[in-house]
Amino acid sequence: AQPSAPSPISAPLRDLELGQLNFLHTTDTHGWLAGHLQEPSYSADWGDYISFSERMREKVEAQGQDLLVIDTGDRVEGNGLYDSSEPKGVYLSEILRHQHIDVITSGNHELYKQNTSETELLHTVPNFRGKYLASNIDIYHPETGELVPLAPRYKKFTTDLQGIRIVAFGFLFDFTGNYNNTVVQRVEDTIKEDWFQEAIRDKEVDLFLVAGHVPAHSSEWRAIYKEIRGTRWDTPIQFFSGHQHIRDYAKYDSKAVALASGRFMETIGFMSIDGLSTGSGPSKESQPTFKRRYIDNNLFSFYHHTGLDADTFPTKKGRKVSQLIAESRTALQLDQVHGCAPRDLWMSRVPYPNPNSIYTWLETKVLIETLKDESRGERPSVAILNSGAIRFDIFKGVFTQDTTWTISPFTNGFRYVKDVPYEKVQLIMEVLNKQTKILSTLQDNTEPSLLPLVPPEQLARPEEIIFDDDELSEGWLTSNMGGSSQVPLSASNIAGKIVPGYTTKDDAGDDGDDTIHAPISFYKVPNCIQALISANSSGVPEKVDLIYIEFVQPYLALAAKFAGLELDFVKESDVYMPNITLTDLILDWVRKHWKCE
Numbered sequence: 001a002q003p004s005a006p007s008p009i010s011a012p013l014r015d016l017e018l019g020q021l022n023f024l025h026t027t028d029t030h031g032w033l034a035g036h037l038q039e040p041s042y043s044a045d046w047g048d049y050i051s052f053s054e055r056m057r058e059k060v061e062a063q064g065q066d067l068l069v070i071d072t073g074d075r076v077e078g079n080g081l082y083d084s085s086e087p088k089g090v091y092l093s094e095i096l097r098h099q100h101i102d103v104i105t106s107g108n109h110e111l112y113k114q115n116t117s118e119t120e121l122l123h124t125v126p127n128f129r130g131k132y133l134a135s136n137i138d139i140y141h142p143e144t145g146e147l148v149p150l151a152p153r154y155k156k157f158t159t160d161l162q163g164i165r166i167v168a169f170g171f172l173f174d175f176t177g178n179y180n181n182t183v184v185q186r187v188e189d190t191i192k193e194d195w196f197q198e199a200i201r202d203k204e205v206d207l208f209l210v211a212g213h214v215p216a217h218s219s220e221w222r223a224i225y226k227e228i229r230g231t232r233w234d235t236p237i238q239f240f241s242g243h244q245h246i247r248d249y250a251k252y253d254s255k256a257v258a259l260a261s262g263r264f265m266e267t268i269g270f271m272s273i274d275g276l277s278t279g280s281g282p283s284k285e286s287q288p289t290f291k292r293r294y295i296d297n298n299l300f301s302f303y304h305h306t307g308l309d310a311d312t313f314p315t316k317k318g319r320k321v322s323q324l325i326a327e328s329r330t331a332l333q334l335d336q337v338h339g340c341a342p343r344d345l346w347m348s349r350v351p352y353p354n355p356n357s358i359y360t361w362l363e364t365k366v367l368i369e370t371l372k373d374e375s376r377g378e379r380p381s382v383a384i385l386n387s388g389a390i391r392f393d394i395f396k397g398v399f400t401q402d403t404t405w406t407i408s409p410f411t412n413g414f415r416y417v418k419d420v421p422y423e424k425v426q427l428i429m430e431v432l433n434k435q436t437k438i439l440s441t442l443q444d445n446t447e448p449s450l451l452p453l454v455p456p457e458q459l460a461r462p463e464e465i466i467f468d469d470d471e472l473s474e475g476w477l478t479s480n481m482g483g484s485s486q487v488p489l490s491a492s493n494i495a496g497k498i499v500p501g502y503t504t505k506d507d508a509g510d511d512g513d514d515t516i517h518a519p520i521s522f523y524k525v526p527n528c529i530q531a532l533i534s535a536n537s538s539g540v541p542e543k544v545d546l547i548y549i550e551f552v553q554p555y556l557a558l559a560a561k562f563a564g565l566e567l568d569f570v571k572e573s574d575v576y577m578p579n580i581t582l583t584d585l586i587l588d589w590v591r592k593h594w595k596c597e
């Protein structure tokens with residue numbers, strides 16, 4: 001773990017059930033390879049994960065079993081370790097490559113920008129040669145201009161110890177927001193291609209392994225499931241999923257399941273399968289059995305599951321990578337303190353609006369006090385921001401260079417349209433937040449969906465989860481995750497209390513988490529929030545500058561149409577505060593207002 005990482009807190013644990021074939025899975029790590037430096041439950045780093053997978057491999061191989069390591073994308077954007085270097089990702093890429101990964105795929109974040117996808121092609125794919133799969137992604141090669149597969153479409157391999165024959169694919173969901181140097185083919189079309197049809201007709205296969213940046217419950221996985229089952233009615237299928245930032249497990253039939261392993265290096269997903277046939281013969285069991293576990297990413301869990309301790313657990317490579325992370329963080333000055341947050345600000349643990357909501361803080365403080373383009377003088381304005389632009393909570397205590405990127409990693413700037421009637425802006429907000437169903441009927445297939453305006457976790461959990469008795473969680477959170485010094489209390493301080501955290505319910509029940517936690521409430525947030533910036537008057541202005549973060553422009557255009565506002569946002573908008581991003585505004589505000597005592 002990193003030198004400043006809090007020690008994990010002991011908690012009751014459920015064991016891993018090892019099987020003939022075992023998997024460790026990460027997804028949506030978004031640059032958090034240093035682990036969580038303010039949350040003991042997730043405080044292990046990528047070096048610890050390397051030690052964990054090496055120790056697990058020793059353990060399972062000693063019993064004649066196999067272990068495979070999977071990563072399903074969105075490794076970039078979301079943490080200073082990725083975002084704060086120039087060019088972005090140079091430190092991260094060097095850290096990531098030390099893990100032995102058997103199947104690795106791309107997420108949507110690898111494709112938003114030209115340089116990110118080119119880095120995948122020129123660095124990550126070669127770093128993981130033979131492991132990186134891209135079943136439905138092509139890229140215009142930066143040197144030849146030719147459209148080529150980002151990586152091989154699929155591969156067939158056999159496991160080291162038992163010779164289990166596996167055909168593996170690597171998919172991305174039907175993503176449309178990629179930069180135009182890549183082409184993402186719809187999954188539903190890809191599976192009709194000859195190469196896929198040939199691959200699933202191979203009779204010498206013991207397991208189809210479908211890894212991808214695709215939710216566990218999704219139309220894309222269902223399409224693949226149906227296509228495979230159409231020709232191979234009983235070959236086991238193991239899907240590895242991502243994108244929604246949740247822990248999830250889906251059962252497609254008794255021989256086909258999907259695992260999703262959370263986000264931000266909070267979770268190491270574990271799967272085991274028993275009862276597979278191998279190259280040397282059929283299985284003795286009539287049915288395969290699947291077991292899943294969501295491991296909290298901390299050393300307490302890792303020691304427990306490997307049966308090792310602080311002296312025996314770390315491997316040489318693991319230690320080296322933890323050291324590399326520490327050096328990279330120092331070089332990037334990620335511990336530089338910009339201010340001290342006086343209280344916790346939550347994305348979804350409190351209702352919105354609320355004094356402790358990060359969105360209320362943005363609306364009532366940050367946007368109002370920082371958004372000002374000198375060229376627009378004192379004109380009143382309304383600023384619109386999508387809630388998904390914010391990625392993480394702010395904890396009471398030090399606000400560092402790293403915090404800046406964890407809460408707001410995107411590089412979007414602001415645009416504006418002048419002289420929009422205030423009433424129309426309110427109608428637009430109404431459409432964006434309340435009339436989303438009506439709006440979606442106006443969309444044709446070429447328009448983006450409205451859903452991605454919110455944080456991904458909310459897409460997966462449309463219902464609020466509210467625990468009346470949040471006393472334990474609240475008290476614990478205040479003292480452990482956001483104490484002014486950011487130093488967690490030791491186990492003895494909270495003796496007898498269960499640590500708040502994941503309490504996952506999935507298709508296999510409610511016993512998936514390795515750590516038994518107290519539940520945390522989850523409140524919904526709107527698609528978009530707004531701030532009225534009315535320089536000289538307290539009344540409601542007739543017309544305003546409609547300022548918005550770039551990401552929402554296509555959604556705004558649709559909502560405006562429905563609100564009866566004839567506006568061509570592409571032609572009639574202009575840049576607001578050139579070269580300034582939301583991240584810059586937040587940092588500026590924090591520096592001015594959150595002085596450390």
Ligand SMILES: Nc1ccn([C@@H]2O[C@H](COP(=O)(O)O)[C@@H](O)[C@H]2O)c(=O)n1
Nearest residue numbers: 108243388389410452453454455456551
């Ligand atoms: N420039 C961007 C990019 C993304 N978002 C938000 O993130 C969501 C997608 O996140 P995943 O990690 O699930 O891919 C997207 O739905 C937006 O809410 C953004 O705001 N700006």
